Amino acid sequence: MQIKLNxxxxxxxxxxxEGNSSNIExxxxxxxxxxxxxxxxxxxxxxNPRQIAVEVNCQLIPREEFDNHTLAEGDSxxxxxxxxxx
Amino acid sequence: MSGNPTVEKTIDQQAENLLDxxxxxxxxxxxxxxxSRLILGTGRYESFEIMQQxxxxxxxxxxxxxxxxxxxYDGEGRNIxxxxxxxxxxxxxxxxxxYDCETxxxxxxxxxxxxxxLENPGANWVKLEVLGDSKTxxxxxxxxxxxxxxxVAEGFEVLCYTSDDPILAQKLKQVGVASVMPAGSPxxxxxxxxxxxxxxxxxxxxxxxxxxxxxxVDAGVGTASDVATAMELGADGVLLNTxxxxxxxxxxxxxxxxxxxxxxxxxxxxxxIPKQLYASASSPEEGVISTRPYx
Numbered sequence: 001m002q003i004k005l006n007x008x009x010x011x012x013x014x015x016x017x018e019g020n021s022s023n024i025e026x027x028x029x030x031x032x033x034x035x036x037x038x039x040x041x042x043x044x045x046x047x048n049p050r051q052i053a054v055e056v057n058c059q060l061i062p063r064e065e066f067d068n069h070t071l072a073e074g075d076s077x078x079x080x081x082x083x084x085x086x
Numbered sequence: 087m088s089g090n091p092t093v094e095k096t097i098d099q100q101a102e103n104l105l106d107x108x109x110x111x112x113x114x115x116x117x118x119x120x121x122s123r124l125i126l127g128t129g130r131y132e133s134f135e136i137m138q139q140x141x142x143x144x145x146x147x148x149x150x151x152x153x154x155x156x157x158x159y160d161g162e163g164r165n166i167x168x169x170x171x172x173x174x175x176x177x178x179x180x181x182x183x184x185y186d187c188e189t190x191x192x193x194x195x196x197x198x199x200x201x202x203x204l205e206n207p208g209a210n211w212v213k214l215e216v217l218g219d220s221k222t223x224x225x226x227x228x229x230x231x232x233x234x235x236x237x238v239a240e241g242f243e244v245l246c247y248t249s250d251d252p253i254l255a256q257k258l259k260q261v262g263v264a265s266v267m268p269a270g271s272p273x274x275x276x277x278x279x280x281x282x283x284x285x286x287x288x289x290x291x292x293x294x295x296x297x298x299x300x301x302x303v304d305a306g307v308g309t310a311s312d313v314a315t316a317m318e319l320g321a322d323g324v325l326l327n328t329x330x331x332x333x334x335x336x337x338x339x340x341x342x343x344x345x346x347x348x349x350x351x352x353x354x355x356x357x358x359i360p361k362q363l364y365a366s367a368s369s370p371e372e373g374v375i376s377t378r379p380y381x
Contacts, residue, residue, distance in 0.1 A: 053195075079156045082152070083151065084128040086150055086180070
């Protein structure tokens with residue numbers, strides 16, 4: 001499915017309908033076939049959930065909800081972290 | 087000195103006690119007790135190592151950080167958090183790069199969420215910056231005031247970057263910001279305190295009946311004497327970044343800033359002599375051997 005991720009078009013590949021992807025681990029309970037949660041996106045990007053914040057369509061999604069929040073076609077997602085600044 | 091070791095030791099001890107009691111180096115702001123009145127930024131350093139050493143040399147207890155998009159397409163690049171001791175420093179997330187109220191509010195929420203994840207005590211506060219212009223980096227006063235009100239209502243302790251306009255400073259205090267932070271001069275410009283008169287007025291207005299209300303000079307500091315100047319005017323603290331990060335020797339400048347903030351605060355508390363037009367001799371008038379009388 002196509003989403004916007006940090007301002008750019010991004011193709012998010014939900015877990016396959018059956019069988020396991022060879023290199024992505026996912027929990028079928030939190031990622032029913034064909035859907036993609038924030039947790040899946042975060043783990044696909046090898047990000048530490050405790051060091052980031054995630055917005056979907058300008059709404060902050062607390063990390064406790066990463067597993068349950070399902071992304072939809074066209075969603076605009078921001079993943080931010082800390083950087084140096086004054 | 088008397089030459090008597092016991093007396094000398096007593097004098098040294100007295101000086102140390104005086105420093106502890108009267109330097110009042112504790113800055114209470116936004117629900118935190120900071121052990122240094124200097125707040126340092128973490129941006130623009132040549133390397134994370136130099137940043138780490140500079141922060142340590144400065145003696146700061148609180149450091150600002152920015153909130154930025156995770157670099158998703160570059161797996162290289164180290165993480166700034168690997169160079170920040172989260173047990174030593176309280177992080178103060180800023181909303182730098184935001185030009186309107188809504189974006190600044192979103193940014194503040196994101197900063198809070200990250201600090202919550204990191205379990206750093208700074209999760210309750212934010213350095214609010216809403217810019218009006220990318221060339222001058224001057225704050226947008228209207229959007230700043232709107233954002234301040236929104237964030238205070240959402241439970242943030244807001245430390246608010248603003249101009250040196252005393253009227254706006256008053257309005258920001260009235261909407262409940264935890265600290266008003268007037269700029270000495272444009273961010274990163276190194277021009278120091280361009281308008282000490284306005285800063286004096288801000289201090290007078292905001293501390294009337296509320297002497298402990300924190301006013302922190304933020305932006306434009308260039309060197310250690312700027313820090314001392316701000317503190318001698320009566321500011322409660324100084325926030326700086328570029329002055330250290332871009333100094334020829336950042337670690338040495340951080341040491342200088344540490345000395346500057348302490349010198350300025352002590353000097354303020356000690357009470358300076360007034361400026362006067364003419365001289366007033368510091369050696370006695372009587373008993374001079376010179377034949378020329380004082381006139």
